[in-house]
Amino acid sequence: MDRIRLTGPAAILHYKNKKVRGERPHDSTELMPGRRGPWYHSRVGHSASIPSAAFSVPAATVAVRHSALVRVAHWIATLCFFALLLSGAEIVISHPRFYWGETGNDLTQPWFKLHIPASRKLVPTGYGYVLPDQNGWSRYLHFQSAWLVVFTGLLYVIFGLLTGYFRKHMVPAGSDLSWRALARSIASHWRFQRPSEEEAWSYNVLQRLSYLFVIFVLFPLVVWTGLAMSPAFVSAIPAAVNLLGGQQSARTLHFFVSLALVLFLLVHVTMIWLAGFWSRMRAMITGRAVTIGERT
């Protein structure tokens, strides 16, 4: 991904340096040395070139920000996330009470309950009405989306590991992990500063840490706690639920991890909004990002 960072002003600089050293690039690809794995290959064709005969700074430089696999995985995950959130919320409505341990029902004391109406008569909600039962399609949709997002996630993680994507894009540089650097990044986020130009091409340290946390902690946890609620799954792998402290604990944890994912979504969308909603959306839809001259 070195190539990516060499567009825009950096690329011009690079070009000039080459010129000084007496090298002459043949085309734009020359400007972008780096890996040539199959995943990266398509970038070359799409990258806008800097005209070889001119030194003028182009009005805008367009290059590939996100590979096709990352974009497709991102939007499938987005679609699945909303389907899981909607169907999950619908299922919670049928019993908005949460317990710790193995069992819990209307006759036992809940650990906590949501003060919302329920879709079942027996649940003591304090509301004088019962919502319609929608658990049938909710459960079908929940599991279908779960399969899709798990397959997509596995593909994404395997490709990410094989191509060095996580190492290059997600693992923060050692220097970024000092308390001072982290504090600086947190402070700039706290003041809602617009991200630097460079950040259109690379994730900052807080982004990297939160994405790593979502991909390698929250996502596996939400799958695990989900499977731990399945009576058939835990018949084959009882440790899946025993380690969590029981079936109702698994359900409660599943709810909390989902809340953490919703929190991530809110922060994620807010940050996208602050950074320039349409440019970031374009980068994730078409793969191209416009850096110079754009002020969205």
Add this chain to the structure above:
Amino acid sequence: MNKPSGAELSSRELSMRKLSRRKLITGGIAAAAGVAGLDVAARLAQKYGLIPPDHGGFYGIGETLNYASHRLLTRHSLAREFSRSQISKPPFANEMQPLPEAFHRLQAGGFADWRLSIGGMVARPASFSLEQIKSYPSRSQITMLQCEEGWSYIAEWIGVPLSQILQTVEVHPQARYVVYFSIEPDWWDSIDMADALHPQTFLAYGMNGGALPVGNGGPLRLRIPRQVGYKSVKFITHLTVTDDLKRFGKGLGSASPEGGYAWYAGI
């Protein structure tokens, strides 16, 4: 972005064309392999009984993946059993529809005339009274009943393994499903033979040391602890052994898919 010069455009176009031809060929091969792979997978799944009756429609893929993966993973696994001290007190009974008049008549007679009939692909169709069912060696299990809604309770279930009864009536070797019917109208369900012959699948008539309360499905309910509660149909009166679920109801395997719920409920 600056408009590319003519020469550059043509060379780019050329490379795009090469790229798209290569992409087309590899894409075509991948698609063909994918279709062939899916076809092989579908045939294998059919052969090994990994396709649920409600496999059609938009949610059929997820449902088939649930059922097939669980069948491969859990064919012989046992549901978790608990200690006596973990039994939920007081026992929970879910809400019920008003029971039909026939039920109340049988209840008035102390369920002495309650019968369980078994037909279909069996050598000796039979009809059992509760007393006859109870004459088989009784077994008990302390397992969890968990509802798809989210609540759960643990109870001791006393009854006779369904496999025992199926052995008595001699099920044909080509049988694939057991369909079971409740005294409640339009309430029926079915399980495959892996679940029907599973050692924890009970015809339960007792609970926590006593008779099975009506609120929990007494006098006779099915217990399938590896699936969520709605598969454990209450007030069982009839069983049919079959190799084809298409002949029952809308052909989706049980009343649940007709009401929008999945046939397989191991998750």
